[in-house]
Amino acid sequence: MGSKERQQELFSHKVDEADTLLTPSSNGPGQPASAKAASEKDDKSGTESTVTEFKTIPLDESVVYVIDSYALIYQLFFALPPMSGPSGQPVGAIHGYARDIVELIESKSPTHVLAVFDPAGKVFRHELYPAYKANRDPMPDDLRNQIPNIKRMLDAMAIVRLEVPNYEADDVMATVAHQIDQAGGKVFLVTSDKDCRQLISDNVKMYNIRKDSVFDASDLMETWGIRPGQVVDFQSLVGDSVDNVPGVQQIGPKTATALLAEFGDLEGVLENAHTVKAKNRRENLVNGREDAMLSRRLVELDRHIDMEIDWKAAQLSGIDQTAVAELCDEFGFRRLKERLLSADVETAPVVWQCDYKLVESVDQLKEILGNITKEDLLSIDTETTSLRASETELVGYSFAWEEGKAYYVPVKSPEGDLQLDADEVCAAMRVVLEDPHIKKVGQNLKFDMVVLRQHGIRMQGLYFDTLVAHYLLEPGVRNHKLDTLSAKYLNHKPVSFEELCGKGKKQITIDQAPLDKVIHYAAEDADVVLRLVGMLEAMIDDKELTSLLHDVELPLIEVLVEMECNGIRVDTELLRTMSERFSVRLESLRELIYQEAGSEFNIDSPKQLSKVLFEDLELPIIKKTKTGASTDAEVLNQLAAMDVGKLPGLVLEYRQIAKLKSTYVDALPELVNVATSRVHSAFNQDVAATGRLSSTDPNLQNIPIRSEEGRQIREAFVPVKPGWKLLAADYSQVELRVLAHFSGDDTLQQAFIDDQDIHAKVAAEVYGVALKDVTSEMRSSAKAVNFGVIYGQSAFGLAKSLGISKGEAADFIDAYFAQYPGVEKFMLETLALAHQQRSVGTILGRRRPVSDVRNPDTLKDKRQRNLSERIAINTVIQGSAADIIKIAMIEVLDRLEHEGFEARLLLQIHDELVFEVPENELQKLEQMVREEMSGAADLSVPLKVDINVGSTWAECK
Template identity: 40%
Template sequence: MQQQLTNSQGQPTAAILSFTRMLLKLLEEGNEYIAICFDLGGKSKRDELYAAYKADRPPTPDSLISQFPYVRKIVEALGIPTVAMDDYEADDVAGTLAKQAETVGFDVLIMTNDKDMLQLISPKIKVHRVNPRGGYEIYDAAACKRRYGIEPYQIPDYLALAGDSVDQIPGVSGIGEKTSPKLLSEFGTVETLLQHLDEVPERFRTKLEAGESHALLSKKLATLETALELPITPEGCKVGDKNNETLLALFRELEFHSLLDQITTDREMPKPDTNYQMITDEAELKQLIEELKKNEEFSVDLETTSTNPIDAHIVGIAITTAPHEGYYIPILNSLLDTPSLLSQDQVLEVLRPVLEDVSYQKVGQNIKYDLKVFKRHGADLKGISFDTMVASGLLHPASSSHGLNDLAFTHLNHKMIPIKDLIGTGSKRTTMDLVPLPQITEYACEDVDITLQLKNKFVSELATEGLTDIFRDIEIPLISVLADMELAGIQVDGNYLRQLSGEFQERLDQKMDQIYAEAGQEFNINSPKQLGQILFEELDLPKNLTRKTKTGYSTDIRVLQRLAPHHPLPELILEYRSFAKLKSTYTDALVGLINPDTRRIHTSFHQAGVRTGRLSSSDPNLQNIPVRTAEGREIRRAFVASDDDHTLIVADYSQIELRILAHLSGDDRLREAFEQDLDIHAQSASLIFGLPPEEIDDDMRRQAKTMNYGIVYGVGAFRLSNELQIDFGEAQQLIDNYFQTYAGVRDYFDRIVAKAQEQEYITTLLGRRCYVPEIQAADRNTQEFGKRVAINAPMQGTAAELIKLAMLEIHDYLTKNGKRTKLLLQVHDELVFETPKSEQEEVLIEIKRMMENACQIDVPIKVDIHAGANWLEAK
């Protein structure tokens, strides 16, 4: 299951956020009169007409129901009037209000996704409908004619014939969406059509005669009431004043940080008195140094010309030692009217002794960025003691944002100066060296000031949650390790990537010809709508293996996998998509990320953002380099050693999460398999299928391997049946056999889920907390997702801690012993090094030893380690 959008407490928020954004946009566009029409949820007049009306609609998901109260609160806080009536649906209320507004001279816009509302279109009434891409399409009479082939007033007649499966309007059996417009273009209305059945072709006449009562009933159901006595008039729909205090509280609770700029003002969030100073001469700079030496710690932040630390130039340095204070030292400013500034060499010469002295503790927000830029400019930032972004990720791992603006708002009730106020956005975006000095001074000093305030708050929270040791002993030292890795980068053979991209294009062309041959026609392979039409209409493949979407039939990977046994085309489409992704996401994209100066790719590793504590990476995301297919693995061949005198070393923890599961669960059979260094997948197959090891074939071992790895993620029978291409019952039997075989694992999972339900978090072996608010959700799907997270997090989180400990020890060993071997990449359970061939033999032994002994568990930890000229060869 894909994780849905929630706040850090597990409250689903996707619908609230989408609806709120729409309302804010309407207000921003200057609409003075707005009304929200709600359903009251009871029976309507249509239910009296037809008992089956909307009867078969699936129940509203609990995750959506839980969002309704917030929607109403936000509408009220925005000052937008609402209206609803007993016995009538929101569509009837909206229809009446629209017609009344039209009468008194308003131009009316109805925002909806219901096509029955199109019947209201007139010269003064238009309808905005949500399109599949998330935008809106404006419908006037011409647009209605283009889309449905009828005039707006004929919409009830259209639904009377074609029916509506969403609302269970029956229509006439056998008269569908294509035939209805043709009949209505000739006869105008359903009533006229039924009076002239003798003029209708026989193949339709018999269907219309049999369905006459349904047609007339359906038209009544589809026709909106537009003459209700409403408790509000169009003039009464004028938008009132916003209650910004309430909105701020709601947005803070829902964690809608991106919406703050649209509703906050200085009056609601007053700024405290501050003392921010700019330093422009050497005497002031030396005085600042003396001030720094009186304190044990200071907050530091760089303003630069780029967000890419490999290319960035220093614009200025901000420092503070106390809340509400700050100093900004400008170095680079491209405005012509600025005073002369201290040079970069002058500033760094004076600051370097303090920056590089570990006795002065440095605090920052994403301080790894500043560390890298300082290093590139000849200064080493030593003594890093606190990073507020990393602390936030540790304290609030379920949160989706750990940026300074969001942290300031959430934890200090403070609204930061938006960077767009300084450098703009889009095509008008400039760089920080073009910002006037007073503005950049205020902005830069605020950053270090707020960072220090957050640090003071987070210190006590880390202690309260029992996370101080992990933060101090693992996460903070890891910052310097990651910075060195990112600065080193890894060399990439661009020519090989271009060659591979060409080969993938040839394969794509071949697949395209095969696809057209199987389909019997050419079509846009990348269009799900066209593909769905081919699969389910032209080829008549089983429709029960898909689902209807807004654009037609679903053709996602699961649907195609289910269809594959029925026809060759779905498998060809899957192969085509695989090659297309390899080409666009990897071979083409990676070439563009090679730094022209270093000829290397410099990814960025992130310590905050994954709730289990795993590192993630971006630009590029090397955690997703493909490994399952031979073609995907070939991409790793492009990552090479820098020259013939160096090799790459790849060290990979073997089955580490299963080994951690053996330790955590205490299951005797699982522990015994690892203690005896057995083939865990063959051993599991032997136990699950009740056969001696010599009778286990490759397919049995494959099934057991899928089970072993799937069980770590809480896999269910549905997913397992898809992965193994077996039926649901067989998959469930495999799971049952697995838990009978490893009863200790089943008991451990039960314990961990119960613990997560009780306290809403679980812990790793070293005590990191992984919060699982979803496990308390009313929505069953969300709750099941929470259970899977709770099962997996102790293993994945402990594995993440293990490799971090190994990275710290290895980095320390390489540094202290003057080795030229460098740690370049961390990809899940794997580390990639570059080493001179003269050091290879020694470091292979030492790396393996340190990784296998980084943390002690009850079963042996095993590392596979090899060297080669490229990543694939070393793997």
């Protein structure tokens, strides 16, 4: 399909035609996880196994997740924006808690789930120490009122609740963990409560649901430097201010760790207290014996509560659909209701059959590859020594084209294990991988393609990427990992990398892992992808995302591969000189800060800075956090604007320079690839829910644009060699042009059609003056409105940013919308549609779910936006701008390759593309880039492209 044909098809989408994005899972609360059957055969030539789900699972085969309910509920209540049900009742914690449980079940496939609650009133520890937990604030009313409904939802979802009078939830969790541990099952305690670290064993681990991370004995050793058996003694010495556990005065974590390392346990520490050399520490230990022993009784969890657990009821077996439907209707959980009801199916045995083989010779490899036809989908995966695609070593290839059957080809193995000649394998694989007629599928194929490029293979025939597809289906989800998708859609938990290679400091690289274990791990990945493709492809088609996937996101992968492989050259000598200059400036700032403060202190410590600002200098406290007065950038900026001295401004400058120095000036030389002498940033298309790209290692999008320091850093980015230049092509105000297109506002559209300075034009219209009479202050105010109000900035926010009164800001907003009525009409229509569909769409049909968008027709103040409403409008505009530049990138690369350009596309930074180009191609490249970028979308206003050329990136501005 040609450029213009593709655009015509893509841009035929209408924002209001797509349905709400719903992703029903093939497994749900009613389906327990897979457990390995007794018959499992492993040998060096392959792995044949059958994994079967049992209707009744014995405890020694169980995987039990125990939820610390109040801890999770509090976390959700304070982290999520307020959410109201149909009758106005608060329901945010109910929704978040139920959603987390569903996602836990889908992603982790537990056999049993238990929800543990603290009882009302006091517990036995209060009898030991009446001041226990005396520092805790009472539960907010809006949260307390949701607790009974959370329990109702749990009952409807058939999740067993545990609550024992006189015992805390931690004690109940300890008893559950002990029972399962003794039986030989696996337990994951869903909590971040440090008290539960004492429960860790080979079978018992902690799980952080927010970070999707497991905490085990190795993590405990890394963080506290102790074993699980020493946790109670450690806490007895350190105490706990949150629970009001006294501990021993002035004994902190490092000291406690050192004491336990020397004396073994609490008794040993107290018995040998008199031998401690440091006088204060010795006296505190001697005098604090009683507090330490009391603290021990308070922190030690009871693992032997006399309680009965109905393990049969706790095993996941299905939900009460009627009750769930009624509760979701009562609370207004339409999307969650559909997800729950569509996911809940009868529990039935599911068999995971697989035949994974090791390829033992190059001749065998050629024979196997010869069986692949053009009708097949070839799932491909590479195993490497690291996740830096541009620098990693290739360890092996895995591939599959029949479900349940996959192969692994090793090219780097531990000594004594088989490995084939890497060059010969590469030559054999190239024949298939570069064949455009054989359709390739994979998970994060961009990574594999960059790796393969280092070995001379330019993979063609890209057909489906499960990571990218799932991102399109669920753009608000951060976890698109293959293991998660497998558990969610196939109800199968693959072998994890940590299971194969370990974790933490003891983790090895995959080339050091035994080959007989690597075979299953690697081949399983290729097999899982192949099984997922059909399911995800159907969902993509159902959500009308097929064109977006195949015409934009998949072709974009090839563009990102090209940029990552190209990289960009940096002048390391210039950066080293700059580092020295920044160090001198930082030292100068330290001296000025100390002079203003009247004393020396650790400027990098928020606690010490807070003391200097708000206690020593008695400056006004702007806002508070849980730990005291805030010293964040917003606070310092407000203080700097007041007549309170130079210190806040100096600290702001110090922080900015220190951050730039550590993040870019000192870090960039370390990121230069030795083989290419260039920095190869990774570009990610599965992170931002709006569809925008991000970059990492390094993140080049965060280099300040307008500051002098940011300009100096851009000076270090240079062309590949003399006679070449950098060319930067930047869309001019693309988001405002998208707004003009969607809103249909005649005045705004005409300003762009006439190629006027839009900020000056808005200022002239709002202030009622001639364009020539617009001052720089007027233009700045208009610019703030253009980029603020359209994303839901309130009068309060605008007043704050412009330094004017709230009333003046409100008047400015009124005047703006009076002059551009189409803009406000578009915003209200967008919100009405988002309220109805619970999702919004971009110009190419990209969908993003949004909840808690209110019906604007029912609002008294139609300009007051909550977070979801700001997200809705932002996604339509910013997401459409992202769609447009992606189309431009695809077309630009196509012409670079087919028209014989030496020029290379290096970077994409928001609305800007950066190239390196020989001087004799400058005119030709500029013309081509302007054509493709300005023609990437057929809008009602022109897409203007600003192009600048320079010997450094800084000169391109």
